[in-house]
Each structure stands twice: as structure tokens, then as C-alpha cells.
Amino acid sequence: MTRIRTALKGKWPFAICSGILVVFFLVSILAPWIAPNDPIQVNLALKLMPPSLEYPLGTDQLGRCNLSRLLFGARVSLGFATLIFVASLGIGLVIGTLSGYRGGWIDTLLMRFCDGVMAFPNLVLVLGIVGLLGPGLWQVVVALMMVQWVYYARMIRGMVVSMKEQNFITAARISGSSNWKIIRRHLVPNVLPPIMVMGTLEMGWAIMDISALSFLGLGIQPPTPEWGAMIHEGTSFMRSNPELMLYPGLMILFVVISFNVIGESLSEQFGVKRRY
Amino acid sequence: MVIYLIKRLFAVVPIILFAIFLMFVLVRLSPVDPAQAYLAASNIHPTEELLAEKRQEFGLDRPLIVQYFQTVADIVRFDFGNSYVTNTPVWQEITTRLPATLQLALSSILVAIIVSVPLGFLSAVYKNSWLDHFSRLLSYLGASIPQFWLGYVLIFFFAVKLDLFPVEGRGTWQHFVLPSITLSLALIAIYTRLLRASVLEELEEAYVLYGRTRGLKEKGIMAKHVLRISISPMLTGLGMNLGKLLTGTIIVEQVFSWPGFGRFFIEAIFNRDIPVIQSYVVLAACLFIVCNLIVDIIQLYLDPRISRKGRAQF
Numbered sequence: 346m347t348r349i350r351t352a353l354k355g356k357w358p359f360a361i362c363s364g365i366l367v368v369f370f371l372v373s374i375l376a377p378w379i380a381p382n383d384p385i386q387v388n389l390a391l392k393l394m395p396p397s398l399e400y401p402l403g404t405d406q407l408g409r410c411n412l413s414r415l416l417f418g419a420r421v422s423l424g425f426a427t428l429i430f431v432a433s434l435g436i437g438l439v440i441g442t443l444s445g446y447r448g449g450w451i452d453t454l455l456m457r458f459c460d461g462v463m464a465f466p467n468l469v470l471v472l473g474i475v476g477l478l479g480p481g482l483w484q485v486v487v488a489l490m491m492v493q494w495v496y497y498a499r500m501i502r503g504m505v506v507s508m509k510e511q512n513f514i515t516a517a518r519i520s521g522s523s524n525w526k527i528i529r530r531h532l533v534p535n536v537l538p539p540i541m542v543m544g545t546l547e548m549g550w551a552i553m554d555i556s557a558l559s560f561l562g563l564g565i566q567p568p569t570p571e572w573g574a575m576i577h578e579g580t581s582f583m584r585s586n587p588e589l590m591l592y593p594g595l596m597i598l599f600v601v602i603s604f605n606v607i608g609e610s611l612s613e614q615f616g617v618k619r620r621y
Numbered sequence: 622m623v624i625y626l627i628k629r630l631f632a633v634v635p636i637i638l639f640a641i642f643l644m645f646v647l648v649r650l651s652p653v654d655p656a657q658a659y660l661a662a663s664n665i666h667p668t669e670e671l672l673a674e675k676r677q678e679f680g681l682d683r684p685l686i687v688q689y690f691q692t693v694a695d696i697v698r699f700d701f702g703n704s705y706v707t708n709t710p711v712w713q714e715i716t717t718r719l720p721a722t723l724q725l726a727l728s729s730i731l732v733a734i735i736v737s738v739p740l741g742f743l744s745a746v747y748k749n750s751w752l753d754h755f756s757r758l759l760s761y762l763g764a765s766i767p768q769f770w771l772g773y774v775l776i777f778f779f780a781v782k783l784d785l786f787p788v789e790g791r792g793t794w795q796h797f798v799l800p801s802i803t804l805s806l807a808l809i810a811i812y813t814r815l816l817r818a819s820v821l822e823e824l825e826e827a828y829v830l831y832g833r834t835r836g837l838k839e840k841g842i843m844a845k846h847v848l849r850i851s852i853s854p855m856l857t858g859l860g861m862n863l864g865k866l867l868t869g870t871i872i873v874e875q876v877f878s879w880p881g882f883g884r885f886f887i888e889a890i891f892n893r894d895i896p897v898i899q900s901y902v903v904l905a906a907c908l909f910i911v912c913n914l915i916v917d918i919i920q921l922y923l924d925p926r927i928s929r930k931g932r933a934q935f
Contacts, residue, residue: 606761
């Protein structure tokens with residue numbers, strides 16, 4: 346017990362936020378089993394009901410269970426944020442390692458491309474891509490991925506370039522390791538931890554971006570429950586039922602703040618510089 | 622210093638050209654046919670002849686490389702084409718809507734600076750005090766609250782419940798209060814942390830110790846030297862977060878029905894108004910780049926050490 350207490354000393358925000366995230370991830374996985382009702386079951390006879398045993402947080406303007414919609418909303422937000430994170434990390438890892446390890450004109454070409462993408466304000470480019478591809482969830486996911494990987498690629502490339510010159514890589518090469526083996530066994534494992542730290546911060550951004558785009562009506566289309574879209578629907582009933590827009594916003598706030606707190610304290614530990 | 626400025630100026634050109642190129646490629650890759658989008662937006666039934674005619678008018682039948690140079694030449698002359706929906710030049714649409722957006726952006730930068738300079742500075746000087754903890758909490762909140770939600774929460778409490786400010790629209794100063802607060806909170810979060818970090822860093826410098834040993838007043842050291850140097854990274858932050866401010870205006874304009882450029886952009890996305898989308902994105906990139914350039918120049922004046930090193934530090 347004392348050991349746990351010393352381990353957590355000064356780290357309780359980190360511990361609480363990890364706890365919150367674990368709960369949210371569990372909820373999003375278990376949503377179909379723990380949700381009390383069907384999140385898209387419309388029942389106009391029961392619209393805008395106050396909390397009851399059957400509907401613990403009441404119902405919305407179409408008589409759908411608020412709690413169930415919030416639980417399923419976690420699934421969409423966390424699920425797609427994770428997908429975007431994994432995919433853009435994957436692309437960034439391939440391009441960044443290639444660029445840093447090969448060097449030469451490939452490096453110049455790829456990094457100039459990244460510079461170009463970074464010249465755009467992030468979400469403006471995402472909105473532009475969504476605008477040209479048309480509204481929809483997958484378009485949003487593709488657009489966010491197309492913009493995010495650049496940041497991973499840049500960071501990974503920087504680390505690979507500085508690591509390439511270090512002795513352990515030279516030693517590996519002298520002992521006859523192939524390029525592929527050096528990348529797989531030595532570079533990637535060393536690059537990943539700081540990138541994961543950056544990733545926790547990016548997850549928070551991704552969740553905000555997805556919900557903002559859904560709020561604007563460009564992302565998830567109804568009736569799929571998603572927090573941003575729920576806020577948008579809830580605003581029409583602000584005067585009579587403010588909780589319709591308050592609950593989903595609080596959900597986003599909790600999740601994003603947890604990712605930020607964890608990301609921040611991890612980046613302090615790992616000495617990763619935060620991208621503002 | 623002049624050489625540095627000229628170098629920076631020339632470095633901007635290829636980035637802007639690339640930005641135009643990227644947008645050009647995206648438009649060509651998009652599954653939407655501009656001719657079809659135009660006819661759909663103007664409610665004309667698309668026939669083969671009309672589509673072919675429009676394609677010729679837009680120059681889509683010419684080789685891609687010619688089209689690209691045509692696009693660049695048009696943009697340099699501030700010719701962004703006509704909006705498919707209103708059929709007026711996009712540049713004209715922009716100039717009528719931009720002032721509203723700029724007013725909103727500037728007033729929130731102002732709010733952000735007024736709040737975050739004292740807050741960031743004091744929370745560094747009184748490190749680990751309740752003020753420092755408060756500013757930490759505020760910056761976490763600012764970084765994590767979805768802006769559109771914050772906007773509606775403010776409307777709910779201050780416009781609906783307390784009836785202090787108008788719900789939406791633009792006109793009097795009261796109209797500015799809620800949108801500016803909404804937009805500035807995210808900026809306050811960043812600037813406060815940036816300023817706090819850089820003040821803490823400067824306090825370790827030798828000149829602070831020297832000033833103290835010489836018996837200079839603490840206030841004088843802080844105001845004249847530490848604050849002046851510490852503002853510099855904050856300015857970089859200002860430039861780098863312009864993108865956040867721009868996307869913020871899109872969302873806040875939507876929430877508060879603010880008649881600005883951001884709202885026009887969102888409408889354009891729904892209408893597939895390609896010239897508007899294209900010019901918004903290209904202009905946003907140009908604005909972003911130019912502002913960062915200006916920030917770099919201001920920094921040169923504030924912190925002469927930069928020009929000796931030959932480049933701006935981040």
C-alpha cells in the first residue's frame with residue numbers, strides 16, 4: 346500500500362486520467378452490452394422524458410435513450426480517433442524512416458512535401474479536403490489521416506537521422522545486419538516510445554476534430570450517435586432541455602482533458618517537445 | 622539582418638506555390654466534376670452539351686500543366702473565379718465578409734493577450750502558488766473544451782438564463798463578448814503556458830542575477846528585461862496558432878451566426894462551391910505564412926540575439 350502511495354506521489358492527476366480513459370475505452374467496447382436501450386430506437390411517444398429507471402438520463406427529442414446514445418458515442422469518438430492515430434502513425438513511420446534512413450533526393454522530396462502540408466492551418470486543410478470529397482464519416486477520417494501523418498513523419502525522420510550516426514547502428518552494420526533488420530530491430534523500437542507520447546496528445550486533437558466536423562454536419566451522419574452531432578441536435582432544445590447538449594460536451598471534455606494530462610506528463614518524462 | 626529578411630521573403634514563394642499546387646491536385650483528384658457541381662449549384666439540369674460547354678469555359682479540356690499555370694496566374698492577380706452559387710467573383714465575396722471575421726479574430730487575440738500576459742507572467746514569478754495552479758487548470762480546460770460546445774454553454778448561461786448578452790448576430794459591442802471569449806480561451810491556454818515557460822527560463826539567466834546583485838529593483842528587472850525577452854516565444858506561438866484561430870472563427874461564426882468568411886466557407890462545402898473552397902484554403906495558407914513572417918520580423922526587434930544566430934528559434 347505504501348509502495349503504491351509513493352509511486353503515485355505527485356502523479357494523482359495522471360492516475361485519475363488514466364482511470365477515466367480506461368473506463369471510456371471499456372465503455373466503448375462494451376457499449377452494446379451495457380447500454381440500457383437501443384441508441385437509435387425512435388419512440389416519439391416518449392420524447393424529451395425526464396430521467397427514469399428505464400431511461401437513466403431521460404430521452405431526446407425523438408424519444409431515444411440519452412445514456413445509450415452517450416455510451417455508443419464513446420465508441421465512435423474513441424474508435425475513429427484510434428483508427429486515425431494508428432493509420433497516420435503507420436504512414437508516418439514508413440515515410441519518416443524511409444526519408445531519414447535513405448536520405449538524398451527521396452528525403453528532400455518527402456520532407457518538402459511535408460513542409461507544404463504543414464504550411465496549411467491544420468483543420469482548414471481537413472475542411473478543404475472534406476469539402477472536395479463531400480461530407481461523410483469516411484471522408485473525414487481520410488482527411489484527418491492525410492493531414493496528421495505529416496507530423497509523425499517529420500518527427501520520426503528527425504529521430505532516425507540523429508540515431509543513424511550512433512554507435513549501436515554502426516555496430517549492427519559492422520556485424521552484418523541488413524538495412525531491413527537495422528530498421529526493424531534497432532530504429533523502430535527506439536523511435537516508437539516518444540511517438541506514442543505525441544500520439545496521446547494527438548488523440549485528444551483527433552477526438553475534438555471529429556466532433557467539430559460532426560457538429561458542422563460534415564462528419565457522422567444521423568442517426569449514428571456521436572457526441573459532436575448530439576450537441577448540434579441538442580442546441581435546438583437549449584431552452585427546455587439544456588442537458589441534451591451539456592452531457593455530450595462534458596464527455597468530450599473529460600476524454601480530451603484526460604488525453605492532454607496524460608500526454609503532457611508523459612512528454613515531461615520522455616522530454617518530448619510539445620507541438621503547439 | 623537585411624539578408625535574413627530577404628532570405629525569409631524568398632523562402633515564402635515556393636511554399637505558397639506548393640500550397641496552390643496541393644489544392645490544384647486535390648481539386649483534380651476529387652470525384653466531383655466542377656462542371657457538374659456548377660450546374661447543380663445553379664439548379665440547371667445537366668445535359669451533355671452544357672457540361673461540355675462548362676468544361677471548356679473552366680479550361681478543363683486543356684493540358685494539366687497549362688491549367689496549373691493558369692490557376693497560379695489567376696491567383697496572383699487575385700482572380701479566384703466566380704462562386705458557383707452567387708455567380709459573383711469570389712474575391713468580392715471575400716472582401717465583403719472578411720472584415721467581420723478579422724474583427725472577431727482581432728478582438729479575441731486582444732482578450733487573449735490581456736488575460737494571458739499577466740496570468741502567465743505572474744504564475745511564473747509566483748511558481749506553485751494558487752495562481753499558478755489556477756492558470757494550469759485554465760490552460761488544461763482551454764486546450765480540451767470543444768469550442769462549439771463552449772459557445773453554446775456561454776449562450777445558455779449568459780444569453781438564455783441571465784439575458785446579459787445577445788444570442789447571435791453582429792452589431793453592438795455586446796455581440797462581441799461571447800464569441801470573443803469562446804475563441805480566446807484556447808489561445809489563453811496556450812499563451813499562458815508559453816509565457817510562463819519562457820519567463821521561468823529567463824529567470825535562470827545570468828543577467829537577472831547580475832541585476833539583483835547590482836541592487837536593481839526586482840520590478841525593474843522583471844518589467845524591463847525579463848518580460849520583454851519572454852514575450853518573444855509568445856509571439857511565435859501567436860503566429861503558429863493562427864491556424865487554430867482561423868478554424869476557431871469558422872466554428873464560432875457557425876455557433877453565433879456571425880456573418881463572416883468562415884460561415885461562407887462551410888456553406889460552400891455543402892454547396893460544392895469549388896472556387897470558394899479552393900480560395901479559402903489557399904488564402905488561409907497564405908495568411909498563415911505571411912503572419913509567421915511578420916512575427917519573425919517583430920521578434921528580430923524584440924530579441925536581437927536571433928539575428929546573430931541567423932534564424933528564428935522555436
